[in-house]
Amino acid sequence: MSRSLRRGALAATAIVFSIASLSACGAGNDAQTLGVRPDNAAVSVDDVKIQNALVITQPDAAVKGPAVVSATVFNNGSAPQTLDSITLPGTTATVKLKAAEGTGPITVPAMGSVIIGGKGNASATIETGAEAAKNGNAQEVVFKLSKTGDVGLQAFVVPATSYFKDFGPVEVPKPPGAEPTPTGEATPSGEASHEAGH
Template structure:
């Protein structure tokens, strides 16, 4: 091969490598950009992946009521697993787990996934929501204990049940205080006295002379005097 042909081949190879490198960087950057989402706490241990984990409190930090843990659980293993417990280190209030329907443990089927939080899904309720609300705007450690994998720990954002999180927040929200029924300023007082009756009809003192068919003695006396 001549020297000029050799130089041309080397130049062409350099151009191909340059284009390949740029394409790889572009694809890699795009892929990483697509994977970055705000408040998207996730981790993977063995065949279990916990994604989109969050602690959702009442809409207002000072409001009393429960808080919840929300997450999507993927089970990529060949056997189903149950979520035995969910704990929040530093928060004394326990987390009550309930399946989407019925009672019993929360089960993640093999090669499938479940959602915790939101209507029609499994739930993880923190009864004393104010304990979790102390970290609103920050992060909170969450420990998911699975029947086979064991503990899976990650840090999740603590957010109020507003905007996007409103549909996944506590189902029990504080109700506005009811206004007391307004009572009338005064009630009419009973009459101070009731009319008295001095006697029944036909009895002395009632203004009637007696039996209306019998002339009174005074009328008889007047007639006799006229004669």
């Protein structure tokens, strides 16, 4: 093999090694991209893990109405636990809990999970949502479970738009200045004119 061919082979080998070492930064079990974590709040205490915790407000910032807490609560223990309360420290807001079915408490089954928020799931409604949480802030939220006790974390406050639309408040009042929706039962025109004549 000639001297120029050997030099070319060595140069090609050096390039292959440099590319391999650079690409190692973005692949494999130790890849730096694996260190990226989602923005949604998560915390673990004993057997309980809470993920994707959010406070979701009305879709229109000008509307005063209820907000909700949305989260997934996991129970890795061997016994079920009940979610006794959710509180928002630093506010006077109260959170009303409702199980997905029936009138009992929200139960997190052993080795199972419960989704709070969204159609057909358990719910946690903050009646004074507009006063309790401001969009863009992080709000401390404390989940109190029957065995684990208090599990607190900082949850982002977001409006019920885009990805969060289906998990936001069920009750959405009309924005200020919008035409009010008629309430009550409609009266047939014949009955209305009949009563007007009396």
